[in-house]
Amino acid sequence: MNANPDTRASQSAAKAGPSKISTEERQARVALAALYRLVALHGWDDMIFTHISARVPGPEHHFLINPYGWFFDEITASCLVKVDLQGKKVDDDPQPINPAGFTIHSAIHAARADAQFVVHVHTDAGVAVSAQEAGLLPITQHALIVLPSLAYHDYEGIALNLDERQRIVADLGDKSLMLLRNHGTLALGPTACDAFLGLFMLERACQQQVMALSAGALGVRHAPAAARDEVKTQMAMMGPMASKLAWPGLLRKLDRESPGYDT
Numbered sequence: 001m002n003a004n005p006d007t008r009a010s011q012s013a014a015k016a017g018p019s020k021i022s023t024e025e026r027q028a029r030v031a032l033a034a035l036y037r038l039v040a041l042h043g044w045d046d047m048i049f050t051h052i053s054a055r056v057p058g059p060e061h062h063f064l065i066n067p068y069g070w071f072f073d074e075i076t077a078s079c080l081v082k083v084d085l086q087g088k089k090v091d092d093d094p095q096p097i098n099p100a101g102f103t104i105h106s107a108i109h110a111a112r113a114d115a116q117f118v119v120h121v122h123t124d125a126g127v128a129v130s131a132q133e134a135g136l137l138p139i140t141q142h143a144l145i146v147l148p149s150l151a152y153h154d155y156e157g158i159a160l161n162l163d164e165r166q167r168i169v170a171d172l173g174d175k176s177l178m179l180l181r182n183h184g185t186l187a188l189g190p191t192a193c194d195a196f197l198g199l200f201m202l203e204r205a206c207q208q209q210v211m212a213l214s215a216g217a218l219g220v221r222h223a224p225a226a227a228r229d230e231v232k233t234q235m236a237m238m239g240p241m242a243s244k245l246a247w248p249g250l251l252r253k254l255d256r257e258s259p260g261y262d263t
Helices: 005-013 023-041 099-111 124-130 141-149 164-172 192-213 225-257
Strands: 051-055 063-065 081-083 117-121 150-153 177-180 184-189
Touching: 023 051, 023 063, 023 117, 023 192, 023 225, 051 099, 063 099, 099 117, 099 164, 117 192, 124 177, 124 184, 124 192, 141 150, 141 192, 141 225, 150 164, 177 192, 184 192, 192 225
Parallel strands: 150 177
Antiparallel strands: 051 063, 051 117, 063 081, 117 184, 177 184
């Protein structure tokens, strides 16, 4: 199996969608479907109620999102719905999309050129940490990896009001990860792997924090400031290598445990 994620996506993409779809869009569809399956495989899905999106390559500012009502382990490359930044479906697709998904994802795709993929989930650990006043604490290695890239957005209710988009974007700034207070976690990236690895590290950090604080906050030790700086420097050097190695392995895992995402 080819270890290059771009080549692998190109090969699998040939199975996805009708022939009128460009090669670049098919690649985006396969990668996005893989993200949905990976989130389900890790137990981070919330039945039908969260969402992952991908920017369609090209000047139109279209993006792909799941059909509302489908479970994440059912998602395939060909079932994804293409919409514009106003939430209007581009193709003649009868399937609805999640309005809250449109609010959050359209805001980020419109504002950030590097946000080719955006993942938002409602895990128990992520929601728990998002509801803690101090947010994510520098108490584990995973947290130290995450913290330089982490932003926060205060809860305003279910994300149905379009005017919340400007506040989401302002709070996100140039970060690639976010804790949506009282709500969940979010990750974005220029590739599917970047978004997934960011979410993976954030979710693990949240889970570890919940476990550590179960014994009481007073006994939890924070990492030294010098160590936090060191991890930030180390990750700047290691990050690209990790992405190249991880994504082919994740696709192999899907081939074994959740095949069919690329159809």
